[in-house]
Amino acid sequence: MPLTLAGLLAHRDLHLHLRTGRTDVVVQWAHVSELVDPTPYVDRGTLLLTTGLGLGRTSRRWPEYVDRLARAGVPVVGFGVGLRHAEVPPPLIAEAAGRRLSVVEVPEATRFSAVVRAVADGLVTEERAEQAAAMERYRALVRAALTPPPHRSVITRLAGQLDAWVLLLSREGHLLAGAPEQARRHAERVRLEVARTRSWHSAVFDVGGDRVTLLPVGGRARAAGVLAVGRAAPLHRHERGVVEVAVDLLSLGVAQTAEVLGSERRERATVLSMILAGRCEAAADAAESLGIPLPDGPVRIAALTAPVERRADLLEALENENSLQIVSALVAGDDSGRVVVVLPAVEGDAGVVQNVTSTVSGSHGAIGEPVEMADLSRIWPKIAALADTLPATVLGRLLTTRDVADVGLLSYVSPAEADGWAFAMIAPLQAEEARRTDLLGTVRAYLAHNGNSEAASTALGIHRRTLTYRLGRAEALLGRSFSDPGLRAELWLAFTVRER
Template sequence: MVHTLGRLLANPNLGLKLRTGRADVAVHWAHVSDLVDPTPYLDRGSLLLTTGLSLGRTSRRWPEYVDRLARAGVPGVGFGVGLRHAQIPEPLISAAVQRGLSVVEVPKPTPFSSVVRMVADGLMAEERAEQSASMERYRGLVRAALIPPPHRSIVTRLAGLLDAWVLLLSREGNLLAGAPDHARRYAERVRLEVSRTRSWHAAAFDHGDARVILLSVGQGSRPAGVLAIGRTLPLGVHERGVVDVAVDLLSLGVAQAAELLDSERRERTTVLSMLLSDRVAAATDAADALGIPLPEPPVRIAVLTTDAARRDDLLELLENTGGLQIVSALVACESRGRVAVVLPAVEGETGVMHTIISRMRGSAGVISEPVDLGGLAKVWPKIVALADTLPSSATGRLLSTKDVADVGLLSYVSKAEADGWAFATLAPLESEDARRIDLLTTVRTYLAHNGNTEAASAALEIHRRTLAYRLNRAETLLGRRFSDPALRAELWMAFTARDR
């Protein structure tokens, strides 16, 4: 709570009256002075109490006097009437209006000491209230440290107490905890800043509207992790105390948290490996023993791909997505480093996966049709083969096997490669002799009508014998017969590539 001029005005024992300005300005102290220039003795935020003994009722020095006070950060003036001045001089009020200072009339019966005491008592009460609130925050952090996993509970509680986003990263840069949910989007920027900063034991940087503070977690020259706190407003004195307590609590367990995360990932990889090798009973027993929940069948399995440098980011995002946690999705890296997710075949879950892939730049994925747990070993090789050969056009998408087929074969070939192959394949039909009888159009029309000569000759508006002559000529130039289905398929793909 901030002590304001309005709280002084609301005290009937003081009898103060606001003559100009605002009542909601903050007052950090009150100082008595009748000097012409009291500013050397004033702190910013101090209410100046004066009787105006040094200046006359119509003195031209009032504007200069008010200007000095404004530059010194004085929020207002308490003017005592009845001694030197029967009322507040108008030049003072006019100058205060121009500079945005508040002016309060202090009646003669009210000693300045009463105003100062009121400010001091209010500030002391605020300090006691803030200390009490801080102690409750400290106790809240200690209680959070008792809720497993403690590092996540502490980070969540700290974010709520500070109304800020908070990230906890291991020394290696792995995300150990983040709150609220949107905080994870800042992890990459924090990693970048940590790598740039030689000493991040107490560093800071600006990110958008937020000021981000980096604090080391752990003891010694090589801390176990880094705590990042981002918010628009600077931290107050008591809030910094809350942060210090959080850092001390996190220092006790952040190294263990990083080790726990690695252990959990290895355990999930083990369970996934059992499922993919068709050892469902063993996988179920291992999951029960390790406390790893498995999704209810029928299930789908998805393979996600991304740049090698961003694989850990993708894994962390999947591990910390609430929608996947609720349905007990199994998130793990299989033996060759691919990121896999086994999730229940329920409505909405593929939407969660789509959202994750769209958020992770350069990612793509393939997801299977619903199967029981025993069917994962059969669909896995097919899904992996598709995921390992996804074309660039699939980036940002989660594809089913049908979607992959719809993408088309040419999507797996670069345009330059497809154009070169199409040119070489169709070149015999584009020689000078071939162009004279338009063999290119003839062959394309023939293929478009599935080899039906009557339909093709009608479409070309030529006699069937003329069509037969042209096709025979084309076969001679190509060195192959149209009865060969491979030739027909290759020619049609070449025409399609040219159209693309």
Template sequence: MTVQPADDVRASSVTLASLVQMTGLGLLVRAGEQELGRPVRWVHTSELDDPVPYLEGGELLLTTGLKLGRGKEKLRQYVHRLADAGIAGLGIGVGLSWEQIPAALVEAAEERGLPLLEVPQPTPFIAISKAVTAALAAEQYQAVTSAIETQEELTRAALGRDGAAAVVRRLAARLGGWAALYDASGAVSVAAPDWAARRAGRLRPEVDRLRGRPAPSSAALQGDEGGSQDYVVVQSLGADRRARGFLAVGTEDRLTSGERYVLNAAVALLTLTLERSRDLRLAEDRMRGALLRLVLAGETATAREVAAALTGGLPEGRVRVLLAAPTTGADEASAGVLDELAERVEQAAQRAGEGLLIAPVGERLVLIALDGGAAHRACADAALDLEGAALGISGPTVLESAGTAETEAERALAVALRSGRRVVDHDEVGAGSLLPLLGDEAVLAFAEGLLRPLREHDRTSRGDLEASLRAWLSRHGQWDAAAADLGVHRHTLRYRMRRVEELLGRSLDDADVRMELWLALRSQSDS
């Protein structure tokens, strides 16, 4: 794939052929007739024997040959220099220095395929300059008028129901090529026409490169790995240096100035569509933060009523609480990491049709997502992928117990931040050994995971297993004394201890198990 300058433009439609066809000028073709389709960028008049230093290429050069003389080799070198400079054509005014164009000039022009025009004496050079200037101005006016009309069309499309998709479709039709919109993760979300989706997918490496640069930024390319020779422009979309999406367009030729104007208009409209206002985002964050506080406080019935009206509902079934925090200080870069993590999670939940509750709380990001769902997986993947973010994940639970799960996520996050790990699952912490964990937060995380099966049992069934275990351990396994403390029969206590072993998957005959359980119970009572 060849990178091209982003400001390359397609040639003007003002050609040598169109000038020859203007009867008022009376131009005659003396050589290079097969190249009359060359566009004319400007008209330049010079009597220098070497005007090349003053040329840019694409000009129609006019001269009377005043200083060229009649030497055949000198005339030949003159033509070759002009051809090498890339002029569109050479016009010779006759009647002053020459009555007719020297044969040496005609031969050299034919040799190089350079159009050679004879300008009759009645035609002043200024008339040719005016004709080209007027044609270029008319062309530019038409391009600007067309661009304005297209901008109005794109604006109407952006205001419709499927604004972004409509803008992409109109843009592709206007450019006579294809267009594709990518989300912030670099996945193609809209492509027009439909066949362009595969071609747009091959540009993922270029999109990923732009993701690493502040928005807005762009790249222009010629061809791709699939064999296409399209001229492609890829543009990031974003107003606050963070890309919220990307736009790619492909055309057969390089863009004209008018087409670049249309592309810039589409970029602006798509940016406005994707970039919600800061006030709106803050309002949404406050609303979701309020819902989170309701859920974490156990007011799930009220939260469901509010969420049904505002967000479409809360996650149902087994959920996890996920807590993300920057691993560095609270600066702009760390905030950007959490923003990108949140955007990836929201997009994953939207694609999967999952309920999700997510909101920033202070310098952290709190999520309640379906256990093992798309949002849960996307959050863990993003934390592993992004530099500067750590994630603590609670054990699976029901929405009504989200407050307890938040504490678990807090403990897991503390372990992640202290150990330098990207992701720590509370189940993983609770399943390990207590002794290697240093610090109060790690001990509390271990205790939460270890005792969770007992607490879930006690919330839904009779038995008071946690209290029974505490009494039995405090009496060093003496059945009668512990049963008396609890006010139950010793056979009842024996049955409860068997249920404890079944739920924990551990034997109370193991002294290490009894020690860990006692420390876990004590850490909970002391916290």
């Protein structure tokens, strides 16, 4: 804890008395001066001790004096009474109150040297406390580095110690670890900053209201990654030391971590391919030998896709989702560039995957209904096909098979293409001679009544023979018969597009 004015006032042997101002201001040193302008000799945060020898009791120079101290960053004036002034001058108190400058009365019996000594002792105590806290943090980080997986353990511990968000990225920009969970939303901004500087070195920049510190991990000549620490308040000296210790610990294994991550992904992909091939027993044996947890009971499988440049982000986001880790979900990439998630069928399961999907731009996917692990190979082709063919209108969403049906066929076709096809389909019925007999309205009514001539003629208010004549004329123009269900389906779809 930094030394504050309240800490000095707690020294009862000094008999200090607060005349105005706050007691929570930080005191970084103490200085004695009787100069009318002592500011060239004081640093910010200095408690200034004076008896006011150069200033009268009602001096007009008090406003200028207080203004100079406030501008110089002096937080407290310790005014000694009994020598030149019997009490703290009221003009000093009034001006100080207006500038939020604290004023403390120092009695004649209290020597300034005692106040200076108390400040020095307080700063020493503070320094020792900060050093002790820093040493404990160092030891905690070392213990974390011995807890597998070490890089994630160190990142999690560091984020907690600093009350900050922390990211560890590989040289290629892959997210290796992040804490807390929401930290990964800053990953792209950190990547952009590294790409902008085009070199691996320490840097500081702002993200929203946070101050972000970047440090290379593994050496500047050939950094293996980068550590990013962000929070609203800047890091203090001892906190920067804690970060540097974390960098040293991470430098020992970040390159190996990236290699291990790649190896782990290949292992999970192998287990996934065995499951999708229907070899569940072999997959379970392989997962057990590799230390890969698999979900129990009924499971659901999700297939997700993203633009090529965002696939790694989608995979990383799902791998680092704590909720999926807790339920032992299997997250892996497949040979077609999809990201596949096998997770237990529990309440809110799809919502977790949906939330992650929505954070990675351009991604979407499909998820199946709950089945036994052995049945995944049977439903996988359908889920994969759905994920590959989802329209652009559902970006950011994770759809079930039921959702896909609700989306409708027309969502898979661009409006321009659909309009062009519909126009070409009904163009023969729009010929000049055809419009005089309203063939379009006749054919639509006929289709709307499922080919029932009596119902269609009644709805149109025409004789049944007139309807038969018009339908025959339409068939001649189309070159196809209404007995063909394909023609009826295509015409109805064309009318739907036209009316949409």
